[in-house]
Amino acid sequence: MKMMKKIIAGVAVVAIAGIVINAAQAPQDKVDQVLVEKQIEQDKKLLNDYNVYAIPMPDDLNFAGEAVPVENPDIYERMDRELLVNTYWQSNALLIFKRAHKYFPIIETILKEEGVPDDLKYLAVIESGLTQAVSPARATGFWQILKETGKEYGLEVNDNVDERYHIEKSTRAACKYLKASKERFGSWTAAAAAYNAGNYGVSRRFEEQNVDNYYDLLLGEETGRYVFRIIAFKEILSNPKKYGFNFNDTHMYKAVPTYKVEVDTAVSDFVKFAEGFGINYKILKIHNPWLREPNLNNSSKKKYYIEIPKEGIYDVGK
Numbered sequence: 001m002k003m004m005k006k007i008i009a010g011v012a013v014v015a016i017a018g019i020v021i022n023a024a025q026a027p028q029d030k031v032d033q034v035l036v037e038k039q040i041e042q043d044k045k046l047l048n049d050y051n052v053y054a055i056p057m058p059d060d061l062n063f064a065g066e067a068v069p070v071e072n073p074d075i076y077e078r079m080d081r082e083l084l085v086n087t088y089w090q091s092n093a094l095l096i097f098k099r100a101h102k103y104f105p106i107i108e109t110i111l112k113e114e115g116v117p118d119d120l121k122y123l124a125v126i127e128s129g130l131t132q133a134v135s136p137a138r139a140t141g142f143w144q145i146l147k148e149t150g151k152e153y154g155l156e157v158n159d160n161v162d163e164r165y166h167i168e169k170s171t172r173a174a175c176k177y178l179k180a181s182k183e184r185f186g187s188w189t190a191a192a193a194a195y196n197a198g199n200y201g202v203s204r205r206f207e208e209q210n211v212d213n214y215y216d217l218l219l220g221e222e223t224g225r226y227v228f229r230i231i232a233f234k235e236i237l238s239n240p241k242k243y244g245f246n247f248n249d250t251h252m253y254k255a256v257p258t259y260k261v262e263v264d265t266a267v268s269d270f271v272k273f274a275e276g277f278g279i280n281y282k283i284l285k286i287h288n289p290w291l292r293e294p295n296l297n298n299s300s301k302k303k304y305y306i307e308i309p310k311e312g313i314y315d316v317g318k
Contacts, residue, residue: 052088054084055080055083055084055087055243057070057076057079057080058235061079061235062231063119063188063189063192063230063231063234064117064119064120064188064189065117065188066187066188066189068215069215072215075215078224078225078228079228079231079232081225081228082228082229082231082232083235083236085232086229086232086233086236087236087243087244090245092129093236093243093245094245094247095129096125096129096130096233096237097240097245097247097252098247098252098253099129099130099253100125100130100237101252101253101254102130102253102254102255103130103142103167103255106167106168106171106255107121107124107142107167107171110168110171110172110175111171114172114175114176114179115175115179116175116178116179117188119188119230119234120175120178120188120192122230122231122233122234122237123143123174123178123192123195123230124142124171124174125230125233125237126226126229126230126233127142127143127144128141128142128144130142132165132289140162140164140165141164141165141166141167141170142167142170142171143164143170143173143174145164145170145173145174147164149173150163150164150170150173153176153177154169154172154173154176155170155173159292159293160292160293160296160297161290161292161296161304163290164290165289165290166289166290169290177195178191178192179191180199181194181195181199184199184203185203186212187213187214189214189215189227190202190213190214192226192227193214193217193219193223193226193227196222196223196226197219197223197226201223202217202223205218205219214227256287256309256310256313257309257310257313258287258307258309258310259307259308259310260305260306260307261277261305261306261308262303262304263296263298263303263305263306264298264301264302265298265301266295266296266297266298266299267295267296267298268295269294269295270284270285270291270294270295270296271294278311278316279308279309279314280316281294283314283316284306284308287307287308287309288306288307291306
């Protein structure tokens with residue numbers, strides 16, 4: 001009998017201990033469950049905070065007032081590709097927004113003066129990203145002008161002065177080229193394609209394929225994408241919020257106020273020249289990239305206009 005009581009007492013102790021242990025474990029299990037649920041919600045939030053969407057084809061797409069025939073399946077796919085690629089290359093597109101704020105006002109004014117549609121400014125975007133780029137073929141500047149083409153359209157191009165780097169002068173040269181192409185082909189779309197492939201190249205393909213519309217041409221990869229890339233940037237840069245770009249005026253690059261100094265003689269030392277205006281050589285070159293050497297030969301006594309930033313814009317150290 002005593003033995004039985006001991007057994008019962010032992011069982012009771014074990015049972016009580018189990019209850020105590022379970023009671024201690026229960027809150028911990030709940031804590032673990034809550035932590036797991038929180039982690040799941042956090043993971044969902046991370047996933048949902050970045051989403052990749054298909055892009056609806058915009059209505060009434062056009063280039064310089066010339067309709068893009070997206071009702072044709074191949075045109076739809078080519079246009080869709082460029083919208084996707086350039087929307088989701090976010091860092092590049094955001095830099096273009098910033099630079100466009102700085103440089104488009106200069107380009108727009110010249111296009112208007114030259115009688116070229118405003119949409120042609122987007123050609124400079126895809127040519128150079130609005131930078132003073134130099135291609136493997138040595139095409140140079142915002143408009144990627146080749147040396148001989150630059151000379152043909154009135155630019156000075158040599159080791160000392162290269163006006164392909166001059167935004168205003170190179171834009172006017174590009175306008176002349178585009179207007180000549182428009183007169184030849186009858187459309188700004190074909191003129192834009194010719195800017196990439198050359199007037200002769202586009203003309204030959206029109207003749208070979210017996211068509212007269214850019215969108216009917218079978219072209220190589222680069223020229224085949226060229227106009228679609230221009231139109232994609234026109235659409236994206238014109239509708240930043242629609243394509244998910246968020247910024248305000250404080251984020252934009254801004255044009256530095258400058259004034260022009262006329263020079264009609266040689267300049268032997270641009271370092272000293274810059275110091276005379278309270279700036280340094282680096283700043284002088286930033287605003288005058290067409291000056292290719294630290295001196296100006298100017299044996300012909302030609303008039304040049306050098307941009308000097310207004311006083312107080314830069315904090316120049318010694």
